Amino acid sequence: MTEHDDREIREALKQSFPAMNTELRRDLWPAVLRKLDVHVAPVPWYDWALIGLSATVFLFFPQLILVFAYHL
Amino acid sequence: MDLLRRFALGEIDAFETLVRQFQGDIYAWIVRIVRDPGIAEDLTVETLWRIYRTRQQFRPDGNFAAWARRIATNLALDHLRRKRPEQSLLAEPAGAPQSDHLLQRETREKIQQAFRRLPAKLQVAATLALVEEQPYDEIANALGTSVGAVKLRVFRAVRILRKQLNHLGLGPGVART
Numbered sequence: 001m002t003e004h005d006d007r008e009i010r011e012a013l014k015q016s017f018p019a020m021n022t023e024l025r026r027d028l029w030p031a032v033l034r035k036l037d038v039h040v041a042p043v044p045w046y047d048w049a050l051i052g053l054s055a056t057v058f059l060f061f062p063q064l065i066l067v068f069a070y071h072l
Numbered sequence: 073m074d075l076l077r078r079f080a081l082g083e084i085d086a087f088e089t090l091v092r093q094f095q096g097d098i099y100a101w102i103v104r105i106v107r108d109p110g111i112a113e114d115l116t117v118e119t120l121w122r123i124y125r126t127r128q129q130f131r132p133d134g135n136f137a138a139w140a141r142r143i144a145t146n147l148a149l150d151h152l153r154r155k156r157p158e159q160s161l162l163a164e165p166a167g168a169p170q171s172d173h174l175l176q177r178e179t180r181e182k183i184q185q186a187f188r189r190l191p192a193k194l195q196v197a198a199t200l201a202l203v204e205e206q207p208y209d210e211i212a213n214a215l216g217t218s219v220g221a222v223k224l225r226v227f228r229a230v231r232i233l234r235k236q237l238n239h240l241g242l243g244p245g246v247a248r249t
Contacts, residue, residue, distance in 0.1 A: 009230050009237070010202050016183040017203045020107060022100035028117050029091050035121045036084075 076132040087127075091120055094137060098144050101214070104204045105148040105196055115151060119144040138213055145196065145214040152192040179242060186236040190229055197225035198233075 058065050078086035098119055103112035122143055123130075130139060187195065196215070200206045201222065212219045 006230055009233050012183055012237075013187065013198070013202050013233075016180040016187070017107065017199075020103050020204075021109070022103055024096045024099040024113075024116075025109070026113075027092070028095050028099075028113065028120065029088060031113075031117045032091055032120045032124075033088075035117060036124060 074132060076130075076134075076136060080127050080130055080132050082127060087124055090123075090136065094140055095120065097137065098140055101141055102144050102148050104206070105145070105199055106151055107199075111151065115144065115147050119147055122147070141210075141214045142216055149192050149196055152195055155188075182240050182242060183233075183237065186233055186240065189236065190232060194225050194229040194232070197222050198229035201226045202230075 058068075075086050075089060079090055095116060099112055099116045102115045102119070103109055106112055106115065119140065123140055126143075130136070187198070190198065193215075197211060200211045200214075201208065208219045208222050212222045215222065
């Protein structure tokens, strides 16, 4: 393969690919933040435990629902 | 506290500052490789998310831009590996006359298709070195390899392209398209 062939291939590639606009059109921070929120904020186990415990208490003592709602 | 140290500790405000500072550079690098603005934006978001997720691996006295570019290049490489090689760019080159000859368009498409069939690593090296004319040391840093390895990949890409174009009947004079 000659140097001339090399130059031809290189020139053909440059001519075949359109020049790219490399300027970013919009701020990507909102999209990054959404992705972080989806992946970074799982519900901790103790929150689930509290929800389960509360549901059990209300099941056996339904009148406590009114007391709970009053204090809310 | 230093911005990079605060980022490494997980401060979102510090990370936001870094995002606004570097998102343009990361995008510009990726779009040069994948040649599609929409995909480049998605990969830039993915790059920034991975940067935050692996922030403990970053040394605050290190080069953030180089580290970000390496992550971006790996994501662009993964994208090219997943992408079907038959897809070709249909956009006309910038400045092409409206009355471009059909034969010239077909020749360009054949060259693009032959290029897309290159292994992803060779495609990235050749795109950045030959089409975008980026410095070899920057390409080497982004790929996590040596300048010599980049030059070898470019050499192999050109050799494969020469064989494929000869096979397609595009011999000497292919540059005069």
